[in-house]
Amino acid sequence: MVTLDAKIPEGPIAEKWDNHKFSVKLVNPANKRRFDVIVVGTGLAGASAAASLAELGYNVKVFTYHDSPRRAHSIAAQGGINASKNYRNDGDSVYRLFYDTVKGGDYRSREANVYRLAQVADDIIDQCTAQGVPFAREYGGLLANRSFGGAQVSRTFYARGQTGQQLLLGAYQALAAQIAVGKVTLYNRSDVLDIVTKDGEAAGIVTRDMLSGEVTAHSAHAVVLATGGYGNVYYLSTNAMQCNGSAIWRAHRKGALFANPCYTQIHPTCIPAADEFQSKLTLMSESLRNDGRIWVPRGFDESRAADQIPEDERYYFLEEKYPAFGNLVPRDVASRNAKTVVDEGRGVGPLSNGVYLDFAAARARDGVEAVKERYGNLFDMYERITGEDPYSVPMRIYPATHYTMGGLWVDYNLMTTVPGLYALGEANFSDHGANRLGASALMQGLADGYFVLPSTISDHLAPQLGNSPVPTDDPVFTEAIDTVNDRTRMWMNVKGTHGVEHYHRELGKIVWEHCGMARNEAGLQKAMSEIPALRDEFRKNVKVLGSPDGINTMLEKVNRVDDFMELAELKVRDALHRAESCGGHFREESQTPEGEALRDDENFAYVGAWEWNGEDAEPTLHKEHLEFEYVKLTQRSYK
Amino acid sequence: MTRMLNLKLRIWRQNGPDSEGAFLDIDAPGIPEDASFLEMLDVVNERLISDDIEPVTFDHDCREGICGTCGVMINGQAHGPEKATATCQLHMRKFNDGDEITIEPWQATSFPVLKDLMVDRRTLDRIVEAGGYISAPTGTAPDANEIAIPKEAAEMSMDAAACIGCGACIAACPNSAGQLFTAAKLAHLNVLPQGQPERWKRTEAMVETMEDFFGACTNHGECHEACPKEVPLDFIAMMNRDYVRSKVKNRSLASQ
Ligand SMILES: Cc1cc2nc3c(=O)[nH]c(=O)nc-3n(C[C@H](O)[C@H](O)[C@H](O)COP(=O)(O)OP(=O)(O)OC[C@H]3O[C@@H](n4cnc5c(N)ncnc54)[C@H](O)[C@@H]3O)c2cc1C
Ligand code: FES
Numbered sequence: 001m002v003t004l005d006a007k008i009p010e011g012p013i014a015e016k017w018d019n020h021k022f023s024v025k026l027v028n029p030a031n032k033r034r035f036d037v038i039v040v041g042t043g044l045a046g047a048s049a050a051a052s053l054a055e056l057g058y059n060v061k062v063f064t065y066h067d068s069p070r071r072a073h074s075i076a077a078q079g080g081i082n083a084s085k086n087y088r089n090d091g092d093s094v095y096r097l098f099y100d101t102v103k104g105g106d107y108r109s110r111e112a113n114v115y116r117l118a119q120v121a122d123d124i125i126d127q128c129t130a131q132g133v134p135f136a137r138e139y140g141g142l143l144a145n146r147s148f149g150g151a152q153v154s155r156t157f158y159a160r161g162q163t164g165q166q167l168l169l170g171a172y173q174a175l176a177a178q179i180a181v182g183k184v185t186l187y188n189r190s191d192v193l194d195i196v197t198k199d200g201e202a203a204g205i206v207t208r209d210m211l212s213g214e215v216t217a218h219s220a221h222a223v224v225l226a227t228g229g230y231g232n233v234y235y236l237s238t239n240a241m242q243c244n245g246s247a248i249w250r251a252h253r254k255g256a257l258f259a260n261p262c263y264t265q266i267h268p269t270c271i272p273a274a275d276e277f278q279s280k281l282t283l284m285s286e287s288l289r290n291d292g293r294i295w296v297p298r299g300f301d302e303s304r305a306a307d308q309i310p311e312d313e314r315y316y317f318l319e320e321k322y323p324a325f326g327n328l329v330p331r332d333v334a335s336r337n338a339k340t341v342v343d344e345g346r347g348v349g350p351l352s353n354g355v356y357l358d359f360a361a362a363r364a365r366d367g368v369e370a371v372k373e374r375y376g377n378l379f380d381m382y383e384r385i386t387g388e389d390p391y392s393v394p395m396r397i398y399p400a401t402h403y404t405m406g407g408l409w410v411d412y413n414l415m416t417t418v419p420g421l422y423a424l425g426e427a428n429f430s431d432h433g434a435n436r437l438g439a440s441a442l443m444q445g446l447a448d449g450y451f452v453l454p455s456t457i458s459d460h461l462a463p464q465l466g467n468s469p470v471p472t473d474d475p476v477f478t479e480a481i482d483t484v485n486d487r488t489r490m491w492m493n494v495k496g497t498h499g500v501e502h503y504h505r506e507l508g509k510i511v512w513e514h515c516g517m518a519r520n521e522a523g524l525q526k527a528m529s530e531i532p533a534l535r536d537e538f539r540k541n542v543k544v545l546g547s548p549d550g551i552n553t554m555l556e557k558v559n560r561v562d563d564f565m566e567l568a569e570l571k572v573r574d575a576l577h578r579a580e581s582c583g584g585h586f587r588e589e590s591q592t593p594e595g596e597a598l599r600d601d602e603n604f605a606y607v608g609a610w611e612w613n614g615e616d617a618e619p620t621l622h623k624e625h626l627e628f629e630y631v632k633l634t635q636r637s638y639k
Numbered sequence: 640m641t642r643m644l645n646l647k648l649r650i651w652r653q654n655g656p657d658s659e660g661a662f663l664d665i666d667a668p669g670i671p672e673d674a675s676f677l678e679m680l681d682v683v684n685e686r687l688i689s690d691d692i693e694p695v696t697f698d699h700d701c702r703e704g705i706c707g708t709c710g711v712m713i714n715g716q717a718h719g720p721e722k723a724t725a726t727c728q729l730h731m732r733k734f735n736d737g738d739e740i741t742i743e744p745w746q747a748t749s750f751p752v753l754k755d756l757m758v759d760r761r762t763l764d765r766i767v768e769a770g771g772y773i774s775a776p777t778g779t780a781p782d783a784n785e786i787a788i789p790k791e792a793a794e795m796s797m798d799a800a801a802c803i804g805c806g807a808c809i810a811a812c813p814n815s816a817g818q819l820f821t822a823a824k825l826a827h828l829n830v831l832p833q834g835q836p837e838r839w840k841r842t843e844a845m846v847e848t849m850e851d852f853f854g855a856c857t858n859h860g861e862c863h864e865a866c867p868k869e870v871p872l873d874f875i876a877m878m879n880r881d882y883v884r885s886k887v888k889n890r891s892l893a894s895q
Binding site for chain 2: 048051052055066067068069070071072073075076085087123125126127128129130131132134135136137138139140141142143159160162165166169172173174176177179180188211240241242274275277278279280282283350380381384385386387450451454499501502543545546550551553554
């Protein structure tokens with residue numbers, strides 16, 4: 001029987017983290033080398049955790065399906081990373097960052113975790129600067145900041161439009177230093193296909209070498225999953241092509257509860273799809289909303305070019321509806337409003353599937369050079385993709401799936417419901433509630449990896465001093481390897497008619513249609529029957545060519561899509577059960593008269609964590625009730 | 640209306656590092672000009688799959704020109720004809736109806752072919768492991784504004800750090816030299832105040848590791864031409880100067 005114990009420390013919120021660090025069991029420096037830790041993932045969360053654990057003295061094995069740890073999806077983050085340094089003297093503080101994050105998450109996150117996140121955020125900026133991350137600077141040589149959606153202070157640190165890349169290089173370089181001294185062993189091009197437990201505790205993993213096809217077991221005293229989000233369940237998203245939910249899904253099947261799978265963030269500023277062959281959607285950083293004005297023609301089915309539409313026929317819908325925040329309202333609000341105007345028939349572009357993001361005012365006010373310095377590389381990217389020059393015509397944007405707030409349930413130590421199994425970064429559910437604020441994912445991934453896990457993992461390890469990890473010839477491992485091999489054989493034998501891509505695309509259509517920006521009971525019910533039907537057809541009729549004994553990208557993908565099929569069903573189930581709107585989860589049945597998300601705190605102020613009961617059984621819902629002692633529950637309003 | 644292109648492709652196919660390779664000649668009709676180069680390959684692959692032929696293997700991930708995973712030779716040019724553009728960001732509107740396009744993997748002895756268009760670039764990581772970092776264990780950092788960094792230095796560091804590690808510089812070089820990559824990695828850290836304590840040790844170790852794996856630089860400049868991030872050639876001169884100085888500096892540091 002699972003019980004959800006969040007292990008929130010005692011004391012006033014500002015003292016909880018210190019109290020906790022004092023009360024966790026420690027492993028003394030000389031004994032750290034007697035522990036092995038597996039880290040899966042080398043994104044911001046995984047690379048920072050692996051490097052920091054190795055610096056402490058633990059033996060770390062790190063796994064990634066990329067050819068190099070430097071390539072994780074984190075590298076694509078453009079806009080920036082938050083911290084409440086208050087370098088701008090604009091009234092920022094740890095408390096304000098905490099408050100904004102809880103409010104921005106629409107009161108569906110755990111206060112204690114969010115407060116800690118805000119506390120360690122400043123240390124992240126210090127750490128990254130010391131590593132040589134070239135953050136943007138003012139002429140005096142001190143750090144620059146920008147403001148970001150959902151915040152009224154300037155607290156975002158950035159490195160041109162390449163913040164994720166620079167932060168990841170910092171973490172990767174720290175990791176490389178530990179690889180060089182032998183404290184970290186790197187397994188690149190390694191696909192983790194299962195998580196192994198013994199007597200209910202984490203024992204290790206099973207991997208497939210993506211070059212040779214060899215399936216191997218690895219064991220350790222603790223297993224850390226930092227495997228990113230599952231946004232690609234929608235097929236089209238801003239995530240990198242290889243992002244997938246398999247590691248966390250496999251962990252879920254081994255007993256780790258999956259929390260709030262329905263919370264997905266749809267990002268308002270992406271380039272609209274151009275044709276049916278589109279393989280992914282490209283994000284235009286949200287920082288563009290600082291200077292770009294969003295509008296559509298007031299009239300319907302407009303055919304004039306943007307510059308032919310006079311000012312009074314332009315509908316600046318965010319500025320009109322939300323005068324205080326204007327174009328900087330949180331992502332969910334901006335996205336839904338864009339959907340509304342496009343659905344009304346005001347969409348722009350060849351497929352009428354976008355809204356304008358216009359820099360004419362910024363150019364006139366600050367000059368082309370200033371705009372270029374701030375956004376040059378984003379503008380170049382836009383032009384390469386669309387063939388249009390945003391210095392002379394407005395950009396076209398439309399919302400796309402971007403981030404998944406849901407993930408494995410973790411306690412205050414970042415441990416899942418499987419003892420010894422941890423989840424970090426986008427892979428866990430913590431901190432962002434039902435909606436994530438801009439520039440807060442990088443902050444959370446690095447907080448988890450640099451500062452939280454290295455301080456909490458010893459609580460699990462210390463009592464195991466002197467124990468060896470479960471040997472890899474133990475039946476739990478040999479059976480897990482057999483299961484992986486059986487699954488491979490099964491795919492190779494189907495010899496069906498459609499490739500894997502076909503099924504992924506079909507799944508994406510169902511999930512986007514019924515569990516995307518707006519959801520309702522009838523649609524979700526429909527998805528609940530369509531997804532299992534598609535999954536059955538997929539398992540009977542998918543085509544995987546080639547051999548399992550070597551590089552086989554179809555085989556890699558078939559496992560991922562298979563896991564997405566199950567994950568999608570849980571996501572829809574969760575969306576169906578949560579009959580309220582909150583943050584990125586908008587249930588049409590639950591809205592204010594103005595069309596804003598209407599929460600139901602009486603019935604839904606909890607984390608919904610699902611327990612796997614087997615392929616043919618319904619999962620069980622467990623609830624972690626959320627207490628709000630510091631941030632008063634109010635209806636969000638950005639008017 | 641989107642323009643459609645009908646193309647003739649020659650794609651390199653090779654089953655493994657030790658197998659013989661050969662070109663596959665294949666027509667690719669009906670490719671929309673708005674598709675990216677990799678989306679064009681996706682379409683070709685879907686057609687191959689429906690004919691029960693294994694799809695062409697190529698490396699890719701972000702498809703936004705930032706992760707450095709993609710990269711093929713397109714008509715003999717690393718990342719193809721568009722300047723400052725990675726393969727995934729190249730769009731078919733840069734081609735004409737009826738074009739013949741030859742697609743091959745990176746060619747460099749230090750990048751062996753793994754399968755079809757996929758190569759092994761692990762040697763780039765070895766260069767970084769040799770010293771491409773600042774030793775600042777987690778928790779030891781002073782306040783980020785304690786050390787002011789002139790904006791110019793931060794900008795120069797960023798110009799170098801923009802390298803995406805794709806390996807195009809090496810693939811484009813007639814000697815398969817690793818100078819531009821290594822110089823970018825060095826300049827990123829060596830121009831910052833935080834990078835000074837390890838500057839000379841880093842330079843010596845990284846340059847020598849580079850020489851273990853890659854060819855010699857004879858100043859062709861093809862690397863810069865192929866670079867999707869236009870990393871400046873000046874960094875190579877900076878690296879060469881630092882390398883010479885590092886020999887002296889490291890000896891005198893050791894004798895202190
Ligand atoms: C385009 C874009 C822009 C963004 N911009 C911002 C921004 O400006 N600010 C911000 O705060 N956030 C931003 N985000 C969100 C943020 O980038 C991500 O949430 C964050 O980087 C996730 O980091 P991570 O370490 O959790 O996972 P990832 O970076 O996704 O890393 C996952 C790692 O796990 C490995 N892995 C996964 N599964 C397996 C497996 N089965 N076997 C082996 N290895 C595996 C992968 O190889 C990879 O190394 C952006 C996201 C996108 C898509
Ligand atoms: S796929 Fe990432 S740079 Fe091309």
